[in-house]
Structure formats: C-alpha cells, structure tokens
Amino acid sequence: MPVIEAKNLSKVFGKNPKQTLKLLDKGLSKDAILKETGNTVGVNRASFSVEEGEIFVIMGLSGSGKSTLVRLINRLIEPTEGTIMIDGDNLATMDKKSLREVRREKLSMVFQKFALFPHRTILENAEYGLEIQKVPKEDRKKKAQEALELVGLGDYIHQKPSQLSGGMQQRVGLARALANDPEVLLMDEAFSALDPLIRKEMQDELLDLQTTMQKTILFITHDLDEALRIGDRIALMKDGSIVQIGTPEEILVNPENDYVEKFVEDVDRSKVLTAQHIMKRPETVNMEKHGPRVALERMREEGLSSIFVVDSKRNLKGYITADDASEARKKEINNLTEVLKNDIPKVERETPMHEIFDIIHDSPIPVAVVENEKLIGIIVRGAVLAALSSDGEVNLENA
Amino acid sequence: MLNNVLDFVPKLPIAEKTKDATEWITEKFSFLFDPIKEHFGSFMESTSEFLISVPPVIIILLVAVIAFFISGKKFGLATFSIVGLWFIYNQELWEHLMSTFTLVLLASILSVIIGVPVGILMSKSRIASAIITPILDFMQTMPAFVYLIPAVAFFGIGMVPGVFASLIFATPPTVRFTNLGIRQVSQELVEASEAFGSTGAQKLFKVELPMAKTTIMAGINQTVMLALSMVVIASMIGAPGLGREVLSALQRAQVGTGFVAGVGIVILAIIIDRITQNMNKQKQ
Known part of the structure; x- marks a missing residue:
C-alpha cells in the first residue's frame, strides 16, 4: 500500500476556484484561465502515489506548481479539490485537530530557506516538533540531540542558527524534521539554496541516511541532475500538471513528450546512464x-x-x-x-x-x-x- | 440659489447627540467608572507617594545603574541620568517628577496590556484589521484636548482621567507595531511552525511573538513617548506633575519657571527613551 496517495489534487488561487476547475475540464490552458478569470492554477489534477521507503522527486521549473503541490500534501495550502490519502486517511477532509496529529506524527517538512527559528538554539530548533507535542523536556532533548548527531552537528547544539553556514543550517532543518521520527519527509527544494559542492555533499548524505532510515521522502527540486541523482522515481511538472512519472532512466530514455525531451536534453547523461x-x-x-x-x-x-x-x-x-x-x-x-x-x-x-x-x-x-x-x-x-x-x-x- | 443646494438638510445635531451619549454613558456606567476612579486613583496616589518617600539619591543611583548596564556598560547614558535627575532635584521639581513618572508608567503599562492583544487580533483577522485601523487613525489624529472632556465626565479631575486620556492617545503605536511585527514574520517560519503541527497559540507564543518582539518594542517605545507628551495636556484636568508646572507658568506668563519644568520633561523623556530603546537592542 502506498504511504501517500494523491488523486486529482488541484489548487486554484483566486475567487470561485471551483468554477475555474470546470474551465480546466473544458481544456483551457493556465494562461487562458488567468486572462479570463484572473485566477491562477497552482496545481491541476495531480495524481501520484509514493511507496514506503521511496524517494519520490517532484521536479519542475519555477512556477510549475511543485512547491504548491508539496504544501497541499500537508495542507499548508488548502486543496480546491482532490484527495490526499496518508495511511488510508484522507487528509483533505480531515478536521483541524486530526490534521495537527498527522502533521505531528507522520509528516515532517524541510524548507528551502531552512526556516530555522533564529531566536532558538540549534538544540531548541531540533526540539521544536517534540516540544509542541508536549514531550517531557529530558526526553525531547535526548531525541533532538540524537537527530543532530545523525546529521553530524552534535557539537553545535548551543549555537544560534545565524552562527552556522548554510549547509549546516540545512542539517539542522533535517535534524528538526527527523527528531519527530516521521513516516514521511517532505523536502521542499531542501538543497537548492546551497552552493553546488555542499549540495552534492548533502545529497550523498541524504542517500546515506536513507539506507539506514528507510523513510518515505517526497523531494521537490528544480534541478534535474539532483532529481536524477537521488530519485527512485520522478514526477515532472509543467504548468501545474504532472507530465510524466517514471524512474530516472525512463524519463531520460523515454521522454513522454516534447517538453520532457527538451528538459532532459541538457542533462549530464553520463551520471544517469549505466x-x-x-x-x-x-x-x-x-x-x-x-x-x-x-x-x-x-x-x-x-x-x-x-x-x-x-x-x-x-x-x-x-x-x-x-x-x-x-x-x-x-x-x-x-x-x-x-x-x-x-x-x-x-x-x-x-x-x-x-x-x-x-x-x-x-x-x-x-x-x-x-x-x-x-x-x-x-x-x-x-x-x-x-x-x-x-x-x-x-x-x-x-x- | 446655489448655496441652497447645500442647505437641503439643516445642521445635523452631532454635537448635541455626542453630548447626550456621553451623559448617558456617564450615568449608566457610573457603577463602573466610580470604583475605577476611587481604587485606581488611590492606587496611583500611593504609587507616587511611595516614589516620593524613597530618598531621591537612591532613585538617581538606581536609574544610573540600570542605564549603565542596559546601554552595554557605557557611561554616557548613566552620566546623563545622574546629571539630569540631579538638576530636576536641584530645581525643587522632584515630587512633580515622581507624579509625572507614575502617570507615564501606568498609562504605558495599560497601553501595552490593551494594545498588544488588540494588535495580535488585528494581525490574525482581516475583518478586525479593517475595523480597528480607522479607529486608530481617529484616536491619533483627534486633538488630544478633546479626550479631556469625556475623561472629566467619566472620572472627574485628577490623575485617573489623565491616564484615560493618555491611554487613548498613546495606545495606537503599540497596536500598530504589534500587528505589523506579526505580519512581518517570514512566511516560511510560520509554515514551519504549522507544518510541525503547532496549535494557533503555540505558533503565536513560540514563533510569532518572539520574532515580532523587536518591532513590538519599537511600538512600545513610541507609546511611552506619547504618554509622556500627554502630561502637559493632562495637567489641564488636574493631573499633578511637571505638566502642571508648565501649565501654571503659562497661565502666569512665567517664562523661567515654564522653561525649567519643560527641561525637566525633556530630561525624563530622553532617559526613558534611551532605556527602552536599549532594552530592545540588547535582546536582538
């Protein structure tokens, strides 16, 4: 059974979103809808499922709706239509309290610009998820410390985020997400703000961690090389729709249409082909x-x-x-x-x-x-x- | 002929109606106003009496020590405090200073107690924001003297109506800056807090308020300054303090006395301003 299963997930920003969805059904493009209604189509009927222990990459250029899509998964953005099944529960129709429980226990998120709390120390940042669940202080300290050690930051726990480099800050972001021991990690362009060398290092480390953790990871990126490197499967997005889902090889070797083909044209194939x-x-x-x-x-x-x-x-x-x-x-x-x-x-x-x-x-x-x-x-x-x-x-x- | 167009309705009885409303409120809510006047009034009096009973040299030294530590162990502000406060003492304005300080302190505390929650409400609700914003504009632009009239009607004369008028005049910056500070918290941090399953209160107290603290403190600083600027005006309805000295000097055309009391207010303003500003800097 898939851990995450999204069906017909859609988001329209603006007034009368349901009306706009009908226009989409009639086959109007995103641009035409913007002209006609002033509404922006964020995500258009995205369906996909993520299996346990899989790194599922959602990849697309900026404005393709990938960041909106990941926020629909934990309902930071309310979906206009569609279902999000997580362990058999539909997140889309859940009341606030149950939603909070799911966020606390099953989903953790890592953000593009780290989103660390600047007024808290590294340890306190990593503790945050447990703290709001009212886990006793000693307990959460221990778990947060373990998570920080896992990402190699055991010695920095009393520093403030601003004292750390970008790569280290994102390690804290990762540790904060891991301290909760969630089933699913949502990583929104988690490595995009890092410079290329650090980014590669973090990718390797994530893959290393993944061999022991076996988390289900939903990874958002605009970088095709990154997608091909870490993804077990990749979903390519364009204008709010998923264009193709497949393994890195399938995407590279069998692009479904011109858009995907154009996209993968410049890719460094030597890293993907074996x-x-x-x-x-x-x-x-x-x-x-x-x-x-x-x-x-x-x-x-x-x-x-x-x-x-x-x-x-x-x-x-x-x-x-x-x-x-x-x-x-x-x-x-x-x-x-x-x-x-x-x-x-x-x-x-x-x-x-x-x-x-x-x-x-x-x-x-x-x-x-x-x-x-x-x-x-x-x-x-x-x-x-x-x-x-x-x-x-x-x-x-x-x- | 043309003017007749504008005269299609006779003069609207706004002034009369306002007067009626005020009278009605005074009468109907006297059960509320009277105890406030009585208890709060005596509380304020005992506060300022207590301050007066403390030997001035102790207060001066205490302020100097606070100024020294809060400005990062620099001597500038501490020296200024000692000299300034000694000057006020030397001019035999010490008791007035303590009354003024009591009024400013209590008005500011009340402003913060009321202003911060209202600011939070505004930041959370677009409707509340739409309603409160014009009220704040009204409160800030209406000449401060106008508040004195209902203040006297509700609370008689003395310190209590002074605090009431200061409150109306000085609260808006705290409300506005609290609202602004919370709205300025980066979207990603708010999302992070929500993504981990925070409740609304957890988000507010663990992320938004700590992040907005600097901005809120800047608003509080403004509130304190405005409260201080009300002391002269409030003296017109019998609030004691340095303001009353300025007012009586004005009435008797005593340039010298008025100047000295005015300088006293300036000294107090500078000390309070620098201390509250440094409190803000230190916490960053």
Missing part, C-alpha cells in the same frame, strides 16, 4: 569448443581485432587478439588457453557511464560487462559517445 544501457551483445568464442582458427574466422566476419573468450557457462576467461590467433595457428597450437590474455577491463551492469570513460580511454579492447564472472555484454568506444549525444540510441531492453 553500463547496461550502452552495452551490446558480445561476440565470443568458447575455449572448450573452439580453437584459434574459429576465433580468427569470427573476428574476420565481424571485423574485430580481438575477441572475448568464455567457457561453456559463459564465464569470461580472457580475450585473444587477431595477431595472437594467427601466430597460434602458424605454430599449430589448438588450445586457446595458451594464447589467452587476461588483462580485461571489466565493469558491472550498474557502473555509471562517467566511470566507464576512464576505463575505456586506456583500453585497446572493448570493455567487458560482467555479472558474477559471466560475460553479459561489451561496450565499445563508439557506444559511449553515441549515448552522450541526446539523440543517440540507447538500449533500454537490457535494463
């Missing part, structure tokens, strides 16, 4: 059946200067070059083992492309993709280059 996307079926010879003669014949047929050698179970044993093979044939050696070379560059199915660059650069032969010592594919230099250009063909069937 060996499996660019490998191709390998030509091999079986050392238990074939000798140098067959190897030479295969290389000639395929126009190769070397060929990988496997055993009957497709375990990769080495490779043989054309020169060595003809040499062996002249010397009448019939067993490939004797002329086998072993210095094969190997990568795994999941090796990201930017790591393959270096390997393939120094290698005279194609890179082998192996899984449990079995050869499952090879990568040639041309394939890497092709994949990097956005219209290059990428092989998704391997994935």
Whole structure:
C-alpha cells in the first residue's frame, strides 16, 4: 500500500476556484484561465502515489506548481479539490485537530530557506516538533540531540542558527524534521539554496541516511541532475500538471513528450546512464569448443581485432587478439588457453557511464560487462559517445 | 440659489447627540467608572507617594545603574541620568517628577496590556484589521484636548482621567507595531511552525511573538513617548506633575519657571527613551 496517495489534487488561487476547475475540464490552458478569470492554477489534477521507503522527486521549473503541490500534501495550502490519502486517511477532509496529529506524527517538512527559528538554539530548533507535542523536556532533548548527531552537528547544539553556514543550517532543518521520527519527509527544494559542492555533499548524505532510515521522502527540486541523482522515481511538472512519472532512466530514455525531451536534453547523461544501457551483445568464442582458427574466422566476419573468450557457462576467461590467433595457428597450437590474455577491463551492469570513460580511454579492447564472472555484454568506444549525444540510441531492453 | 443646494438638510445635531451619549454613558456606567476612579486613583496616589518617600539619591543611583548596564556598560547614558535627575532635584521639581513618572508608567503599562492583544487580533483577522485601523487613525489624529472632556465626565479631575486620556492617545503605536511585527514574520517560519503541527497559540507564543518582539518594542517605545507628551495636556484636568508646572507658568506668563519644568520633561523623556530603546537592542 502506498504511504501517500494523491488523486486529482488541484489548487486554484483566486475567487470561485471551483468554477475555474470546470474551465480546466473544458481544456483551457493556465494562461487562458488567468486572462479570463484572473485566477491562477497552482496545481491541476495531480495524481501520484509514493511507496514506503521511496524517494519520490517532484521536479519542475519555477512556477510549475511543485512547491504548491508539496504544501497541499500537508495542507499548508488548502486543496480546491482532490484527495490526499496518508495511511488510508484522507487528509483533505480531515478536521483541524486530526490534521495537527498527522502533521505531528507522520509528516515532517524541510524548507528551502531552512526556516530555522533564529531566536532558538540549534538544540531548541531540533526540539521544536517534540516540544509542541508536549514531550517531557529530558526526553525531547535526548531525541533532538540524537537527530543532530545523525546529521553530524552534535557539537553545535548551543549555537544560534545565524552562527552556522548554510549547509549546516540545512542539517539542522533535517535534524528538526527527523527528531519527530516521521513516516514521511517532505523536502521542499531542501538543497537548492546551497552552493553546488555542499549540495552534492548533502545529497550523498541524504542517500546515506536513507539506507539506514528507510523513510518515505517526497523531494521537490528544480534541478534535474539532483532529481536524477537521488530519485527512485520522478514526477515532472509543467504548468501545474504532472507530465510524466517514471524512474530516472525512463524519463531520460523515454521522454513522454516534447517538453520532457527538451528538459532532459541538457542533462549530464553520463551520471544517469549505466553500463547496461550502452552495452551490446558480445561476440565470443568458447575455449572448450573452439580453437584459434574459429576465433580468427569470427573476428574476420565481424571485423574485430580481438575477441572475448568464455567457457561453456559463459564465464569470461580472457580475450585473444587477431595477431595472437594467427601466430597460434602458424605454430599449430589448438588450445586457446595458451594464447589467452587476461588483462580485461571489466565493469558491472550498474557502473555509471562517467566511470566507464576512464576505463575505456586506456583500453585497446572493448570493455567487458560482467555479472558474477559471466560475460553479459561489451561496450565499445563508439557506444559511449553515441549515448552522450541526446539523440543517440540507447538500449533500454537490457535494463 | 446655489448655496441652497447645500442647505437641503439643516445642521445635523452631532454635537448635541455626542453630548447626550456621553451623559448617558456617564450615568449608566457610573457603577463602573466610580470604583475605577476611587481604587485606581488611590492606587496611583500611593504609587507616587511611595516614589516620593524613597530618598531621591537612591532613585538617581538606581536609574544610573540600570542605564549603565542596559546601554552595554557605557557611561554616557548613566552620566546623563545622574546629571539630569540631579538638576530636576536641584530645581525643587522632584515630587512633580515622581507624579509625572507614575502617570507615564501606568498609562504605558495599560497601553501595552490593551494594545498588544488588540494588535495580535488585528494581525490574525482581516475583518478586525479593517475595523480597528480607522479607529486608530481617529484616536491619533483627534486633538488630544478633546479626550479631556469625556475623561472629566467619566472620572472627574485628577490623575485617573489623565491616564484615560493618555491611554487613548498613546495606545495606537503599540497596536500598530504589534500587528505589523506579526505580519512581518517570514512566511516560511510560520509554515514551519504549522507544518510541525503547532496549535494557533503555540505558533503565536513560540514563533510569532518572539520574532515580532523587536518591532513590538519599537511600538512600545513610541507609546511611552506619547504618554509622556500627554502630561502637559493632562495637567489641564488636574493631573499633578511637571505638566502642571508648565501649565501654571503659562497661565502666569512665567517664562523661567515654564522653561525649567519643560527641561525637566525633556530630561525624563530622553532617559526613558534611551532605556527602552536599549532594552530592545540588547535582546536582538
């Protein structure tokens, strides 16, 4: 069962919002509606579900409605229409008291500009969520301290937020959210205000924490690289609507329409694509059946200067070059083992492309993709280059 | 001919009606006004009598110590307080100073007690804000003398009507600044507080008021200054203090006496202003 399930979630800012929704049904665009009614469509019928332990990224440019959408999830903004199911309860119709309970126990939020309380110390900030639940002082202090230690700020607890750098402030923001031990973390552009190096560090740290915490995370960002890096699944928004939901690969490789395609055009594909996307079926010879003669014949047929050698179970044993093979044939050696070379560059199915660059650069032969010592594919230099250009063909069937 | 157009209704009896209303209120609410006049009046008197009974040198030193610490251990304000207060003592205005101080202090405290909650109400409710804003404008722009008339009707003469008139004149800045201060709290902080499941009261006391404190204090400072500026006017209805000295000097055309009493008010104003301002700075 999904932890969060949003259905037809909509928000119209202005007067008579329900009327405006009807105009949307008639197919009017956001701009046309603004002209006609003066109302702004924040979110237009967004539906998605987030599974337990998943990092679900909502990504879009500014004005796409992503920040409104995340605020609809914890009802900081009242939805005009639609349902928000959290653990089977509909947040949209809940009374204030129950809503408060859900916010206290299940949802915590991390804000773009940190939103730390400047008049409180780091510890008091982290305690806030527990304090308003009237958790006894000793207890909440302990939990807040633990959360701060988790994000590496155990030594700063008595400082004020203004004494900390941006990255550290956002760690406090994260600790404040974690101290409540919520089921769901809502992160609204949590790392966008940080400079690129710190941002990357925080992303890594979030992923690290996530391996132990297994929280359900709804992460908002305008940065596609960030979305691709941390998202298990990504929802792309445009003009208040969700355009496409999918894994990073699906979004990159199979953009649903021109907008998404244009969006992902400039992305650094080397960080997202892995060996499996660019490998191709390998030509091999079986050392238990074939000798140098067959190897030479295969290389000639395929126009190769070397060929990988496997055993009957497709375990990769080495490779043989054309020169060595003809040499062996002249010397009448019939067993490939004797002329086998072993210095094969190997990568795994999941090796990201930017790591393959270096390997393939120094290698005279194609890179082998192996899984449990079995050869499952090879990568040639041309394939890497092709994949990097956005219209290059990428092989998704391997994935 | 043309003027007749404007004369289509005779003069409206606003003045008469206001007088009737005031009389009606005076009569009907005397059960409220009389005890206030009696108890509050005697409370104020005993306060100022107490202040007068304390040896002036102790008060002067106390003010100097407060000034010294509150201005960040600098001697400027402390020195000024000692010299200024000694000057007032030297001019034999000490008792008047204590009366004035009592009036300003109580008027200010009441203004804050009334003003801050009203300001909070305004910041929370657009309707309340729409209703209260013109009332505040009215209170601030109506000449202060006008308040003296109903004040006398309700409370007779003396300190109590003085406080009443000061209250009306001096409360608006506290209301306005409280409203402004709370509205200025960054949206993200308010959201953060709500997102963690704060109740309205928790949001107010744990986030909004602490964040708005500097602005509210600036409003309170203004309120105190306005209350002080009312002391001369309030003396017209019998409020004792430095103001009465100024007034009687005016009536008898005694330039010298009037000047000295006026300087006394200025000294008190400067000391109170700097101390309240520094209280604000210190807490930032």
